[in-house]
Amino acid sequence: MKTSGKKIGLKERAIKPPFRKTTLFQRVVLVAGLVSLLSAQLWRKWMFNKLAGQMKIFRDHGDNDIPLSGYSSDSNEPWASITPSSLLDFHDCFDGFQCARLDLPMDWNQTDAESGPRVQLAVVKLPAKVPVTDIRYGGPLWLQSGGPGESGVDFVLQYAHSVQMVVDARLHPHRSKSYTGIAEESQTEKFFDVIGIDSRGLNNSTPCFSCFPTVSSKETWNLQSAAEGVLGSSDTTLPNLWARMQALGGGCSAKAANNENDGDRLAFFVNTTPQIADMVAILEQHGRWREREARQRLHHEEAYLSEQDRFQITERTRWKKNEETLLFWGVSYGTVIGATFAAMQPQRVKRIVIDGVVDTLDYFLGERLHALQDTDAEIEQLTAHCDLAGPQRCPLYSNGGSTNILHTFYDLIDSLRHNPIGVPASLDLAPDLITYSDVISAVFNALYAPIQDFPPLAQRLLDLSKGNGTSFAVSKQISQRRRYVSPLPRGQPVKEDACHVQRHAPGDTRMAIICTDTNATQGMTRDAYEAYIKTLRSQSPLMAGIFAHPRMLCVNWNLRPKWRFPGPFVGKLQNPLLAIGTARDPVAPIRK
Numbered sequence: 001m002k003t004s005g006k007k008i009g010l011k012e013r014a015i016k017p018p019f020r021k022t023t024l025f026q027r028v029v030l031v032a033g034l035v036s037l038l039s040a041q042l043w044r045k046w047m048f049n050k051l052a053g054q055m056k057i058f059r060d061h062g063d064n065d066i067p068l069s070g071y072s073s074d075s076n077e078p079w080a081s082i083t084p085s086s087l088l089d090f091h092d093c094f095d096g097f098q099c100a101r102l103d104l105p106m107d108w109n110q111t112d113a114e115s116g117p118r119v120q121l122a123v124v125k126l127p128a129k130v131p132v133t134d135i136r137y138g139g140p141l142w143l144q145s146g147g148p149g150e151s152g153v154d155f156v157l158q159y160a161h162s163v164q165m166v167v168d169a170r171l172h173p174h175r176s177k178s179y180t181g182i183a184e185e186s187q188t189e190k191f192f193d194v195i196g197i198d199s200r201g202l203n204n205s206t207p208c209f210s211c212f213p214t215v216s217s218k219e220t221w222n223l224q225s226a227a228e229g230v231l232g233s234s235d236t237t238l239p240n241l242w243a244r245m246q247a248l249g250g251g252c253s254a255k256a257a258n259n260e261n262d263g264d265r266l267a268f269f270v271n272t273t274p275q276i277a278d279m280v281a282i283l284e285q286h287g288r289w290r291e292r293e294a295r296q297r298l299h300h301e302e303a304y305l306s307e308q309d310r311f312q313i314t315e316r317t318r319w320k321k322n323e324e325t326l327l328f329w330g331v332s333y334g335t336v337i338g339a340t341f342a343a344m345q346p347q348r349v350k351r352i353v354i355d356g357v358v359d360t361l362d363y364f365l366g367e368r369l370h371a372l373q374d375t376d377a378e379i380e381q382l383t384a385h386c387d388l389a390g391p392q393r394c395p396l397y398s399n400g401g402s403t404n405i406l407h408t409f410y411d412l413i414d415s416l417r418h419n420p421i422g423v424p425a426s427l428d429l430a431p432d433l434i435t436y437s438d439v440i441s442a443v444f445n446a447l448y449a450p451i452q453d454f455p456p457l458a459q460r461l462l463d464l465s466k467g468n469g470t471s472f473a474v475s476k477q478i479s480q481r482r483r484y485v486s487p488l489p490r491g492q493p494v495k496e497d498a499c500h501v502q503r504h505a506p507g508d509t510r511m512a513i514i515c516t517d518t519n520a521t522q523g524m525t526r527d528a529y530e531a532y533i534k535t536l537r538s539q540s541p542l543m544a545g546i547f548a549h550p551r552m553l554c555v556n557w558n559l560r561p562k563w564r565f566p567g568p569f570v571g572k573l574q575n576p577l578l579a580i581g582t583a584r585d586p587v588a589p590i591r592k
Contacts, residue, residue, distance in 0.1 A: 078091065078093040079099070079101065079122055082099060084102070085100070086104075088100045088285040088288070094157055096127075097125065097156075098125045098126075099123065099125075100125075101121065101122060102123055102281070102282060103118055103120050104120075104121060104278055104281055106265065107562060107563075108274055109562065117262045119269075120205060120207075121197050121199070121200070122204035123282065124153045124195070124196055124197070125140065125156075125194065125195040125196075126156065126160035126193065126194045127193055128193045129164070129168065129173035130191045131293075132293050133298065133317065135316065136169060136173070137190070138167075138190030139192065139193065139286075140195040140327065141327045141329060142196065142326060142328045143155060143159065143160065143163060143330075144196065144338065145196070145331065145334055146332025146333040146356070147510060147513075148333050148510050148517075149507075149509060149513065151202060152196035152198055152202075153196060155196055156195065160196075164191075168190070169189030169190055170189065192327070195286070201266050201270050202509055207261070207262040208509070209263050209267050209509050210263065210508045211251055221248075228240050228244070229435065230436070230546055230549075231549060232533075232545035233440075242529070242555065245555050245556065246555055248511075248556075249557040252267070253557055253559050256559055257559065268559060268562045269563070270509060270512045271512075271516040271517045271564055272340050272513070272517055273340070273561070273564050276345065276565070279337075280345060280348065284321070284322070287320055291319040293317075294313060294314065324348070325348050325349065326341065326349055326350055327350050328341065328352045329353040329355065330353070330355065331355045332358060332588065333358060334354075335354035335355065335356065335588075336360050339569055342573060343571050344565055346574075347574075351578075353577070353578045354577060354578070354579050356582075356585060357579050357581055358587075359371070359588075361567070364517055364567070365520050366517075366520030366551065368551070370589065371547060371587045371589070372536055372543060372547055372586075373591065374584045374590075374591075375542075376541070376543070377584055379406070379447070379542070382450055382454055383403075383405040383406040383409065384402040386405050393455075394458055395458045395459040395462040396458045409461070412461060413436065413440070416436040420434060421464060421467060421469040422469070423470055426470075429473060430477060432476065438472070439472075440542065440545070441546065442472070442476075443542075447543075460475060511553045514553060515554035515557040516560070518554075521555065522554060522557060524551075529552065529555070533545070533548045
């Protein structure tokens with residue numbers, strides 16, 4: 001793990017950190033516990049908590065079989081009924097949350113931004129357990145998901161309650177009604193909003209950038225690309241995917257350059273830098289909202305408050321124009337956003353937690369040359385734990401210790417490269433083929449949540465070693481249906497209201513973010529790319545093919561962003577940031 005600035009720590013100051021009133025060790029333990037929960041869920045791409053009866057897992061919705069899913073922003077969709085506004089106008093949504101659509105300039109550097117193209121960002125908030133007039137109100141804690149391309153709205157919907165359990169005060173919020181801080185604990189114990197957004201072009205935010213004319217054409221392309229397999233799975237995978245990515249990048253660049261609509265123009269404004277300006281705007285608008293909300297509450301509670309109380313509340317909740325500060329917790333790519341915000345707006349940083357730290361400079365250079373240093377070590381550690389667990393708790397257990405288990409695992413992987421396993425159809429299961437690429441992808445995903453995902457994966461791998469691919473096919477088909485099935489009619493063009501088609505496969509916008517965050521991959525030759533894969537394979541022979549793919553997205557991308565922060569990614573903050581990492585992170589090694 002690589003960080004810049006001061007040594008990790010939390011120092012007591014007049015402005016208290018957004019954590020419980022405990023010792024530093026207890027705070028870190030609390031944070032680490034939540035980290036384990038967040039990491040276990042964030043990277044479980046397109047998988048369910050359970051295999052819902054193993055077989056009968058879909059509800060019938062006409063031609064589109066929609067899987068039983070968790071809580072997400074597609075549930076009780078509120079966004080179409082919310083009119084975008086230049087102010088944060090919150091509406092009740094998702095059973096206890098509040099939603100808003102904030103209208104902002106697409107180009108922050110345009111002279112007359114008000115008349116230019118606009119973006120409408122989906123904002124979601126879990127309100128604090130106390131009103132803004134209460135002295136224990138701590139303000140908004142920004143929760144930032146990874147990616148690039150993950151839905152920040154979904155992330156907040158899933159984890160905001162857990163985050164509040166960690167950062168909120170120990171006392172019950174209704175133990176005392178503290179408006180002015182008469183109670184001693186009201187000076188230090190705080191309750192926080194948890195807020196997040198769908199960034200430009202993603203999920204519930206509009207407009208949407210897409211390289212494809214229709215939903216069906218996009219899904220067809222994705223399925224065809226997946227069928228090519230993971231890099232290294234065959235001798236034809238690299239040349240085929242290289243040609244496909246050249247076609248995709250060239251087509252996307254040409255479509256965006258035509259500037260036919262705001263969705264096309266968005267490709268020039270989706271990189272990380274404009275996202276920081278969006279965050280500043282949201283912080284400012286939340287300050288305005290806080291002031292408005294306090295005035296309304298003071299009007300209704302006038303009879304219960306003294307003149308001094310009213311004055312103190314008014315001062316405390318006043319919008320601090322151009323001075324609103326950030327409380328931030330970001331994971332994975334979210335740590336890049338946090339580091340970029342700290343470099344661009346150091347005066348606005350109150351507290352920052354970066355969790356699962358991505359090497360920011362390495363990311364913007366487009367290299368990611370150090371990410372896989374611990375990946376294979378995690379696989380080895382899993383086999384060691386399997387040996388310790390024994391045959392009753394680990395399906396892959398075999399006599400001979402962890403080395404023998406590891407050999408068994410690699411033998412299965414190697415055999416699938418040339419001998420995939422066919423799975424016949426059954427009542428609730430389509431016929432399928434389990435390939436080397438399927439298993440490598442499943443193992444890679446499980447490395448993000450080994451405690452939760454490895455035991456069921458071990459059983460599926462054992463079944464495969466015996467020639468039975470049914471359990472693996474069930475898991476695979478759940479993933480595919482969640483990823484590719486769209487609720488929209490098959491011939492419908494990919495327009496602004498269709499960004500959520502990309503929820504689980506945000507390919508176009510994700511590609512635009514990655515490719516406009518760096519110039520390093522533009523014009524890259526195939527020989528140079530093969531040398532890059534070779535470097536990654538020196539770190540992780542097994543997972544290099546998966547991790548190398550994002551860099552290939554940009555081989556024929558020739559657009560430049562209109563605004564990109566050049567660095568440096570250093571600066572002096574009011575308070576030290578807290579960096580969190582695990583001993584064996586599959587893509588964010590703690591040594592970096």
